[in-house]
Amino acid sequence: MRGAHVSLPESSAPRTRAQRHPVSVAAQIWSVRALVTRSRTDDADAALRARLDAVCDDGWAVWESFDRTVRMAAFHPFVPADYDTVRAALLRLPATGQRFLEWGAGAGVIAIMADVIGFDACGIELDAALVAAARALALRHDSRARFIVGSFLPAGYRWRSPDGDTRTGTIGQGASGYLQLGRALDEFDVVFGYPWDGEMQLMQDVMRRYGRPDALLLLYDATAGVRGYRGGREVTAGL
Numbered sequence: 760m761r762g763a764h765v766s767l768p769e770s771s772a773p774r775t776r777a778q779r780h781p782v783s784v785a786a787q788i789w790s791v792r793a794l795v796t797r798s799r800t801d802d803a804d805a806a807l808r809a810r811l812d813a814v815c816d817d818g819w820a821v822w823e824s825f826d827r828t829v830r831m832a833a834f835h836p837f838v839p840a841d842y843d844t845v846r847a848a849l850l851r852l853p854a855t856g857q858r859f860l861e862w863g864a865g866a867g868v869i870a871i872m873a874d875v876i877g878f879d880a881c882g883i884e885l886d887a888a889l890v891a892a893a894r895a896l897a898l899r900h901d902s903r904a905r906f907i908v909g910s911f912l913p914a915g916y917r918w919r920s921p922d923g924d925t926r927t928g929t930i931g932q933g934a935s936g937y938l939q940l941g942r943a944l945d946e947f948d949v950v951f952g953y954p955w956d957g958e959m960q961l962m963q964d965v966m967r968r969y970g971r972p973d974a975l976l977l978l979y980d981a982t983a984g985v986r987g988y989r990g991g992r993e994v995t996a997g998l
Contacts (some may be wrong), residue, residue, distance in 0.1 A: 763781040765774055810875050814900050815842040818868030821892055825866070829888075836929035837865045837889060840953045840979040848985040851947065854878045859995040860941070861904070862911035862952040862962065867893025867904065869952060871953055874904040878949065883911045909936020911952075913944060913969045918961050928958045953979040960979055967991050 781863075822839050829835055849869075854877030859871040864882025874880040884890045893906040912927075914935040919925050932991060937943055938975060944950070950970060952962045959978055966976045966988070976988040986995045 779789075786947075805904045807875070810900065811846055811872055811920075814868060814871050814875060814896070814902075817896060817899065818842060818866055819869075821866045821896060825846065825889075825892070835888065836888075836931070836955065837863075838953075839868065841981075841984075842986050844871070845951070845979060848987075848998060849873055849876055850974070854979060857916070857948040858913075858946060859949045859951070860942075860944070860947040863951065864893055864906055865889055867896050867906055870904045870906070870930065871897050871902045873902060873949075873951075874902045875900070880898055880904040881940060881942070881947075882906045883909050885910055885933045905943055907936050907939045909934050909939055911936060912965060913937060915964060916969070920960060927961060928962065929955045930958060936941060945971045945973075945974070948986070949975045951975065951977045951979070963988060963991065 785868050792869065801873070806928060809970045817841065818975045819842070825835075826839065830837075846923050849872060855872070857878050859870065859878035859880040859884040860872040861867075861873070861880070864884040865886075867882050867884075870880045870882035880903075882904065884892060884893065890906045893904075896902075897906070910933040912930065912933065912935060914937070916935075917925070918927055944965070947970070950966060954962050962978060963976065964969045966974070972974065974989070975994070978986050978988065980986060985998070987998045988994065
């Protein structure tokens, strides 16, 4: 009868778009979420890269000034590693909840980069003027990296090479910095150093005797780049 209400069976009731195409709609929702997540990740990565670039640029400026005003007048062992090479190595490591220590921190660029990436970062440096420069650099870049004046050699440490040599190269003598830092070497997960010729074995010996067996020792080499050691064994290929 015209105008009368006709009830359709439940199976014949019109279906929504989501009911008609459940897979495609779900896929579209997932795709949108993925795009949003990727966009946020890209933005975060770009922001991180920008911060790291700014730290490196500022660090090179500090180095140029130091080289001109200090190293041209008299020898000084501070020479920076290639910051881009070290940054690439640090970015490949898990950082959250990890403690990072830079031996002979110089102007502090590497420890500051580690902090920006997400490590709980510290640096030990024997030269008080460089520690002041590192602290100023950290302040300019909103970094929480801490720097203290002292030696990275633990108290009581004595180096003796396999052939009996006790010389420590360019590694100066001074009060050990760990007490002032409030942490022992075995409390760090990642340790970075830039040894001069003949100093690599010393750094490996310090780590073997005082560091944690599962901690990662990163040593920079101007030719080979960053090499990794864990438990006395090289693990560079796995980084």
